[in-house]
Amino acid sequence: MGSEAIIVFIIAGVVMVAGSNFLSNLISHKSDNPQKREPYESGMVTKGPTWVQFKVGYYLFAILFLIFDVEIAFLFPWAVVFKSIGAVAFLEILIFLIILGLGLLYAWKKGALKWE
Numbered sequence: 001m002g003s004e005a006i007i008v009f010i011i012a013g014v015v016m017v018a019g020s021n022f023l024s025n026l027i028s029h030k031s032d033n034p035q036k037r038e039p040y041e042s043g044m045v046t047k048g049p050t051w052v053q054f055k056v057g058y059y060l061f062a063i064l065f066l067i068f069d070v071e072i073a074f075l076f077p078w079a080v081v082f083k084s085i086g087a088v089a090f091l092e093i094l095i096f097l098i099i100l101g102l103g104l105l106y107a108w109k110k111g112a113l114k115w116e
Contacts, residue, residue, distance in 0.1 A: 060112050071100055 078085075078093050107113055 055116075057112070057114070057116070061115065064107055064112060068100070068104065071096075 074096070075093070078089065082089075
């Protein structure tokens with residue numbers, strides 16, 4: 001595959017995304033109901049300032065949870081075929097867990113896991 005194929009794939013991807021967005025806007029039902037601009041969660045108008053600034057620690061905690069959750073999910077396929085893959089794969093997963101543990105230790109030392 002040459003550079004022509006890559007260009008064709010990029011153009012095809014852009015055309016598919018733009019085409020699906022255009023088709024969605026063309027076909028979708030549009031409503032100018034004033035109720036659409038009302039608050040979504042409870043349907044009640046808020047009292048006081050609506051935009052409240054949250055601590056960045058909450059987002060950091062959530063991102064760390066997602067990262068470690070996804071990385072731990074990589075252990076399940078490894079555990080299923082553990083008996084057939086041998087000692088080299090065990091060493092590789094051990095290195096993976098050490099790196100994961102070092103990342104957790106780093107986040108802990110930086111105070112990213114404190115919920116205050």
